[in-house]
Amino acid sequence: MSGADTSSEFEQPVAGDQEKGAADQAKGAGDQAQGMTRRQKVVQRTKVGGGLAVVVAGLLYAASLGPGPQITLGLGVVLSLWSLVEVRRMGLFLSPLGFVVAALSTIGFAAMQVLEPDAVGAAARGLASNPFLVIAGLSLPLAALTFRTTVRHARAGTKPPVKAVSTVLLLVTVALPLLALYPIRLAGGAAGLAAYIGLAKIGDIAGYYFGNLMGKRKPFPSISPGKTVAGCNASLITAVLVGALFVQMGVLDGARYGLVSGAALGAAVNLLAQAGDLLESAYKRRAGFKDSGTTFGPSGGMFDLIDSLILSAPVAALLWPYLFQSRALQP
Structure with missing residues (x-):
């Protein structure tokens, strides 16, 4: 959706000419991408995706080294702050103070995990003591409410009352979630972290290519017109099969229920990855943006890349100790 049709009633002030220019550039890039053929989009996204895969492989290698958990946490902080900057440029924060609160919360929550390693270790032992229950518990109902409101207005052909989003919602769906990569790294090791990211992204890949090849029916045309029923189904089936395959190959070790553990993790990760993609699309629709940024060309900005996480x-951090023997419990 182009931002050219947003009326002043829904506009939010953007701090600084530089940020406004970046926002206009993102909108322009989105409009340009809309003019490409489907084949051109697939080819460009494949090229960008190949380059990003190399970068991710390097980061996963770094996460396998001695200070791997700390590297993973630092990466989560960087990606979260990067995404928050893009969200601010889209004008989704009600006020600049909301952005500051979200950014400081990201840093503070990460510091708490480093300064209180015993608490993080305990968090891997069970649901009741896991601090990410707070994030998951808050994010899912708030995300569902935002998505429902956006769909209702889209179907009615009207705009939401404001394009800004609650700071609390942005806090629990943008600022904090990627910090959960840290307990995943602790509980599953470097291989478990790689498996999680693989499950989150393999569905994206299968859904994108299968949807472009076979997809016709669009379940969410007003929010994410590129999604198809065939693509969504292919995404889920692929993630379930790959999750079981990861157990069979030993990438996901210590499975409590054999192949079922891998399939269950694949299903849970995929369904929430697709929900995250829809939520990010709802955010962009509120703001009137096609992509969150222009850093990765046809793939958009950082928030576009991490929406499945x-x-x-x-x-995934919550479910891990119930599906797999946690490495955080081992001496």
Whole structure:
């Protein structure tokens, strides 16, 4: 959706000419991408995706080294802050103070995990003591409410009352979720972290290519017109099969229920990854943006890349000790 049709009633002030210019650039890039053919989009996204895969492989290697958990946490902080900057440029914060609160909360929550390692270790032992229950518990109902409101207005052909989003919602769906990569790294090791990211992204890949090849029916045309029923189904089936395959290959070790543990993790991660993608699309629709940024060309900005993690990472951290023997419990 282009931002050119947003009326002054829904406009939010953007701090600084530089940020406004960046926002206009993102909108312009989105409009330009809309003029490309489907084949051109697939080819460009494949090229960008290949380059990003190399970068991710390097980061996962770094996460496998001695200070891997700390590197993972630092990466989560960087990606969260980067996404928050893009969200601010889209004008989704009600006020600049909301952005400051979200950014400081990200840093503070990360520091708490480093300064209180015993608490993080205990968090991997069970649901009751897991701090990411707070994130998951808050994010899912708030995300559902935002999505429902956006869909209702889209179907009615009207705009939401304001394009800004509650700071609390942005806090629990943008600022904090990627910090859950840290307990996933502790509980599953570097291989478990790689498996989680693989499950979150393999569905994206299968859904995108299968949807472009076979997809016709669009379940969410007003929010994410590129999604198809065939693509969504292919995404879920692929993630379930790959999750079981990861157990069979030993990538996900210590499975409590054999292949079922891998399939269950794949299903949970995929469904929430697809929900995260829809939530991010709802955010962009409120703001009147096609993409969150222009850093990665046809793939958009950082928030576009990590949308599959914002709901799935906290839930994966919650489920891990119930599906797999946690490495955090081992001496």
